[in-house]
Amino acid sequence: MINTNDILETINMIENENFDVRTITMGISLLDCIDEDIEKACTKVYDKICRYAKDLVKTGEDISIDYGIPIIHKRISVTPIAMLASACQSSKTVRFAQTLDRAAKEVGVNFIGGYTALCHKGFSAGDYALIESIPEALSVTDRVCSSVNIGSTKAGINMDAVAKMGKIIKETAQLTADRDCIGAAKLVVFCNAPEDNPFMAGAFHGVGEPESVINVGVSGPGVVRAALAKAPDCDITDVADIVKKTAFKITRVGQLVACEASKRLCVPFGIVDLSLAPTPAIGDSVAHILEEMGLETCGAHGTTACLALLNDAVKKGGVMASSHVGGLSGAFIPVTEDAGMIAAAESGCLTLTKLEAMTAVCSVGLDMINIPGDTTPEIISGIIADEAAIGMVNSKTTAVRLIPAIGKKAGDYLNFGGLLGGGPVMEVNTASPAKFIGRGGRIPAPIQSLKN
Amino acid sequence: MKAVITVIGKDTVGILAGVSGECAKHGANVIEVTQSVMQDMFAMIMMVDISKCNVPFKELAEGLNKIGEQFGVKVHVTHEELFNTMYRV
Numbered sequence: 001m002i003n004t005n006d007i008l009e010t011i012n013m014i015e016n017e018n019f020d021v022r023t024i025t026m027g028i029s030l031l032d033c034i035d036e037d038i039e040k041a042c043t044k045v046y047d048k049i050c051r052y053a054k055d056l057v058k059t060g061e062d063i064s065i066d067y068g069i070p071i072i073h074k075r076i077s078v079t080p081i082a083m084l085a086s087a088c089q090s091s092k093t094v095r096f097a098q099t100l101d102r103a104a105k106e107v108g109v110n111f112i113g114g115y116t117a118l119c120h121k122g123f124s125a126g127d128y129a130l131i132e133s134i135p136e137a138l139s140v141t142d143r144v145c146s147s148v149n150i151g152s153t154k155a156g157i158n159m160d161a162v163a164k165m166g167k168i169i170k171e172t173a174q175l176t177a178d179r180d181c182i183g184a185a186k187l188v189v190f191c192n193a194p195e196d197n198p199f200m201a202g203a204f205h206g207v208g209e210p211e212s213v214i215n216v217g218v219s220g221p222g223v224v225r226a227a228l229a230k231a232p233d234c235d236i237t238d239v240a241d242i243v244k245k246t247a248f249k250i251t252r253v254g255q256l257v258a259c260e261a262s263k264r265l266c267v268p269f270g271i272v273d274l275s276l277a278p279t280p281a282i283g284d285s286v287a288h289i290l291e292e293m294g295l296e297t298c299g300a301h302g303t304t305a306c307l308a309l310l311n312d313a314v315k316k317g318g319v320m321a322s323s324h325v326g327g328l329s330g331a332f333i334p335v336t337e338d339a340g341m342i343a344a345a346e347s348g349c350l351t352l353t354k355l356e357a358m359t360a361v362c363s364v365g366l367d368m369i370n371i372p373g374d375t376t377p378e379i380i381s382g383i384i385a386d387e388a389a390i391g392m393v394n395s396k397t398t399a400v401r402l403i404p405a406i407g408k409k410a411g412d413y414l415n416f417g418g419l420l421g422g423g424p425v426m427e428v429n430t431a432s433p434a435k436f437i438g439r440g441g442r443i444p445a446p447i448q449s450l451k452n
Numbered sequence: 453m454k455a456v457i458t459v460i461g462k463d464t465v466g467i468l469a470g471v472s473g474e475c476a477k478h479g480a481n482v483i484e485v486t487q488s489v490m491q492d493m494f495a496m497i498m499m500v501d502i503s504k505c506n507v508p509f510k511e512l513a514e515g516l517n518k519i520g521e522q523f524g525v526k527v528h529v530t531h532e533e534l535f536n537t538m539y540r541v
Contacts, residue, residue: 002456002532004486006539007497011458011528065510068530249538256537320541 014069018222018284019250021257022277023073024060025198026267027205027213028052030079030114038090042099045084049076049103049112052212052267057108059264063257071257072219072419076104077203078114086126093129097137097144104143111186113203115146118193121155121442131161134168138183139175145201151191151388153395157443162388165189166381166437170404173373177406180414180422184403185336185368189384191391191398196271197327202364202399213270214262215327218254218318220246221276222283224310228292239293240313247274247317255322273327274318275363276310278338280421286310286331287340287350298340299350307331308361328397330363336403336416336423337368346424352383353429360390365398370414370425373406380404382433385443393446453503454483454532457516461525463494470519471498471527478515479506494525499532 013019033044053076060074081096097115104112115137117127134146148165151157169184176183188202195206198215205213227246231238254272262269278286287298290306311330319325333355335341344350352369359365365387371380384400391398405414405425415422459471472482480500487496505512513529520527 002499002535003539004497007456007458007535008460008495010535010538011460014528015526062510065513066531067534068513068528069534252537253534256534 013223017226018279018281019220020070020072021216021254022219023075023198023217024056024071024257024261025075025077025203025215025217026053026056026265027077027196027209027215027270029205029209029211030084034084034087036087036089038088038092038095041084041088042095045096046099046103049078049100050106053107053109055265059261063260063264067256069253069257073110075109075198075200075203076107076112077198077205078112079205079207080116080118081114082117082124082126082130083207084126085130086124091129093133094137094140097133097141100144101141109143111143111145111200113145113147113200114205115144116148116204118149119161120149120152120158122158123161131164131168134187135171135175135183138172138186145186145203147188147190147193147202147204149190149193150384151392151443153192153392153449154445156445157191157385157388157392159385159437159442160440162381162385163437163440165384166377166379169380169402170377173404173406180416181403181406182416182420185401185416185420187401189400191388192396194327194397198273199275199277199328201401209270210268212267214258214265214267215270215273216254216258216261217273217275217277217327218250219275219277220250221278221286221289223250224276225283225285225289225292228289236309240309243310243313244317247314248321251318251321269324271324271326272318272322274314274322274325274329275327276314276331278332278334279419280337280339280342282339285338285340286333287338287344291340297347297349298344299354303354304357304361307333307358311362328363332364332367333358333362334368334401336370336414336421337419342421342423345426352426356386359387359398360394363397365391366400366402368401368403368420370403370405370423371428372409372425373404374409375404375428376432376434378432378434378437379428379430381437385437389443392443393448395448453501455480455500455502455509456530456532456535457498457500458528459494459496459498459520459525461494461523463489463492464523467494467523467525468496470523471496471516474515474519475500478512479504480512
């Protein structure tokens with residue numbers, strides 16, 4: 001028989017430590033839906049998504065019951081819509097967003113990602129049209145997520161896109177100001193965007209991906225924190241070992257769920273994303289893991305080192321547990337989605353500058369950060385450029401998801417509800433980078449891109 | 453195919469009979485039972501063979517959860533494979 005302690009440990013993880021599989025994300029290629037008539041293209045998109053994903057939600061629920069593991073989200077990612085938009089003569093790119101939203105509601109998924117443009121080296125006509133339509137698209141839809149890749153280690157940074165995205169983020173927040181600016185919470189600007197990421201808001205189905213694929217994102221910050229709490233006085237080597245062992249167990253469940261979903265849906269298994277993804281629920285916080293390691297508050301000096309250890313140990317533990325690892329894989333630090341980060345930001349201990357340093361060693365970037373509503377587009381672009389530079393030089397993914405809190409200032413609050421959470425508006429350095437951003441052009445790819 | 457049923461909660465008369473009765477009703481054969489009572493807390497782990505179960509897994513789980521509610525204990529049912537996957541390399 002299976003070891004009794006192992007069984008009880010697992011039950012305790014689920015009941016008391018918020019252990020869950022965060023998302024089963026079905027990637028669907030829409031390349032065969034391209035049509036120069038936008039209405040025809042939209043019909044094909046809607047039909048294909050509904051056909052492929054009709055059983056996704058039910059299958060997720062069935063697997064959840066069979067294994068007793070909560071599977072929180074069932075989601076869809078699609079081919080970057082800019083590629084479909086490129087073929088259309090129409091300027092109504094937003095029709096694609098409305099179609100995605102309708103399809104998501106029909107099949108019952110809570111988010112659909114892929115309202116995306118990849119313009120790290122320059123814009124195609126479709127990229128430009130899609131980017132221009134993002135503010136409207138995110139204000140007239142509920143479940144569509146958008147992302148724009150503006151840089152990569154191989155291509156450098158498209159500074160025209162950086163400048164453009166500063167304005168687009170601000171405009172998106174303005175158009176949804178009556179809903180706590182929630183549009184901006186569904187918009188991510190990437191450098192080195194992964195093509196198989198199952199997590200929103202940045203998920204899209206890359207062009208190198210198969211026709212359809214199942215990617216799974218695991219979670220479990222609460223489980224890691226609880227494991228560390230059982231060994232309060234061990235040294236840092238042991239801390240890393242505990243994180244690794246816990247990550248292994250968490251990832252095994254992700255692998256099991258991914259294989260099962262793949263089998264039941266007859267869709268190939270893609271990857272397991274080994275991320276520690278927090279939620280605003282108490283006991284599901286990445287910040288609290290860092291504090292369990294010995295920091296008074298997340299944001300204190302030492303935070304970057306603790307996060308580096310955590311991020312690395314999660315990967316080392318998880319990589320052997322899954323046959324294919326991909327996506328973002330690491331620790332997420334979305335401020336408004338993490339109870340510990342929210343508290344640290346409220347206390348003033350966690351600042352934007354500290355978060356920027358943390359993004360150099362974690363798996364994503366400046367994520368879910370509320371900034372004052374009067375922050376200029378150029379400053380937002382400056383923040384994007386800094387973040388993209390960290391990603392480009394370190395050959396890693398970095399992202400920016402900022403929410404300009406229209407009509408609010410530092411210390412005020414935004415509340416999105418649900419998993420997006422809410423939190424205080426954080427201070428931003430107001431010195432202007434306008435001339436730098438206004439220059440346009442491209443930051444050349446760094447020397448480390450020349451690996452051939 | 454086997455499933456693991458865990459029952460955790462305050463000890464009351466008839467928990468074991470209730471859970472095993474529900475299993476019998478649905479054709480799930482109890483293979484092994486481990487239980488411990490510490491002070492008045494009750495923890496039972498039951499391995500059952502569900503290959504001849506006459507209802508879908510979901511119904512078995514729902515039936516057992518209802519029994520748990522009646523006795524005021526938490527019942528968790530899962531395929532054995534979950535634990536094999538997590539704890540065996």
